[in-house]
């Protein structure tokens with residue numbers, strides 16, 4: 001359902017170049033990233049390579065380096081960069097009055 005947003009907390013609670021995780025009932029955890037230029041992105045917290053927890057990776061630019069084998073994943077699309085192939089689902093996310101909102105339908109679909 002478009003327009004159905006889930007409030008997951010204050011933007012300021014996510015460290016710059018960091019991430020926090022959000023559990024989704026009945027599905028996979030979502031990783032919400034904050035970049036150095038203060039943008040937010042949300043991906044399923046599972047690397048497309050072997051399932052590494054992307055929320056524990058290093059955010060650089062608009063990518064995250066997986067903590068397990070250092071694949072670079074584009075935050076906007078969830079696509080592996082360079083010669084690596086794979087994609088983790090991306091979830092629509094926005095910031096409104098300092099609160100971070102993720103698309104409920106997107107989160108459920110991605111986590112299904």
Ligand code: FES
Pocket residue numbers: 047048049050051052066067068069070071
């Ligand atoms: S599990 Fe992420 S790079 Fe291997």
